[in-house]
Amino acid sequence: MKHDSIKPSQRKRYEFIEFQLMWSGTVGRKILTEKFEISPQQATLDLTSYLDLEPKNMAYDPRQRTYIARSSFRPAFVKGEAAEYLQHLEMLHNGYRSSNEIWPASVPEFDTLSASTRKIDPVILKAVLRAIRDRGSVDVMYVSLSSESDSPRRLFPHAIASDGHRWHMRAFDCDKSRHSDFVLSRIESIAATKDNDCRVPEDREWSRIVNLRLQPDPSLNDRQRERLEIEYGMIGGELLLNVRQAMLFYYLRFYGFNPHDTEEGMIRNKSSFSLFIKNLEEVDECIGRR
Incomplete structure (x- = not known):
């Protein structure tokens, strides 16, 4: 691959540079030195070496005295997905990171659901x-x-x-x-x-991988169905999940189904997320109903 020879510590700083370009639009020497506790000289070297690797991703703005993301920006070290940003907020909320340790340059007002469960010893x-x-x-x-x-x-x-x-x-x-x-x-x-x-x-239930095929509820109209297909990244109107048979029950609950709710001896094919099990008989058999 293109950047396989880069050392892990250096790669992590390149990932941080791209994270800032992606979500803040700018990145400079100061934020690098603060997050990684490196010298200003090393931060400068990181920025210039990243620019050499990915010249289309950023440019130096002398007026702002910082690097800014170019319109041609395409991440090479991070995926550029929303989940990469949101996981930092989740870690902050759950106390696994402090505000100084997470990567967002500024934290928006936010909240997440905290499940109240007995702690594990x-x-x-x-x-x-x-x-x-x-x-x-x-x-x-x-x-x-x-x-x-x-x-x-x-x-x-x-x-x-x-x-x-x-x-x-x-x-x-x-x-x-x-x-x-x-x-x-x-x-x-x-x-x-x-x-x-x-x-x-x-x-065998742990080792065996089974298919869970989900599609939009047939009762939805065309516009609603298309929206749901985009939301779940469906291909050909279907979301295919390869899961352990032992985990299938939990996946069903995660996607809004109640495996305990039956109709004519099978799972009642109704999800709170407007989804529909395409391979219902196979799924029902896998959770031990048939």
């Missing part, structure tokens, strides 16, 4: 990660909303996954002889064990 997460790494088993006291059992569960975790709201541990439950998801925040205690008796089969 770092000790528990470390024990789960260790068991995954060592392919070991754990005894877990787990608070299940569907069962009142108070006995410990012997589990073999092999992955963690997020449904967009909560983090789960994907594990083989020796007592029930099946792979299941366990919400990490519902684990009250965990202890490593040495279990040589339980045979752990392959988690």
Whole structure:
């Protein structure tokens, strides 16, 4: 590729330069020195070397005494997507970055939804990660909303996954002889064990990749349907998602479907986002209904 030989630290500063050109329209030596704690000389070198690499992307404006984005600007080091900007606001909101650490030169007034969930104990997460790494088993006291059992569960975790709201541990439950998801925040205690008796089969639902084909609700008019196709980046009027079978239930909920809401024994094909499942029978079979 064109810029593969550039060192990671240098590439990160080039990404920052493009981020500023993309979202602020300007970039100068001062903001580079402040964000990366480099000398003014190094900042100057970064700007001039970037200009050598991508001369069509910026030009020096002597009146403003800074570099400005040219009309021919095309990002080479960042994707130039809105998500790249918005993720900085999300990190700021969630406390993962301070206002001095995020990249936007000025932060607009904003807010994001903060889901109120029980925090995950770092000790528990470390024990789960260790068991995954060592392919070991754990005894877990787990608070299940569907069962009142108070006995410990012997589990073999092999992955963690997020449904967009909560983090789960994907594990083989020796007592029930099946792979299941366990919400990490519902684990009250965990202890490593040495279990040589339980045979752990392959988690086929985790390994298997299935298709979820979504299209605009057929009841929409042409203009509404075209708008939805653009919004979701559909190709040929369809959004094709390749997902793990074990994650399919969560993807359905993410796109506004309620897998528990059935009609004639199948998922009720109605989304709060005006979407429609094109391969309903296949999806219904994949979540264990057929």
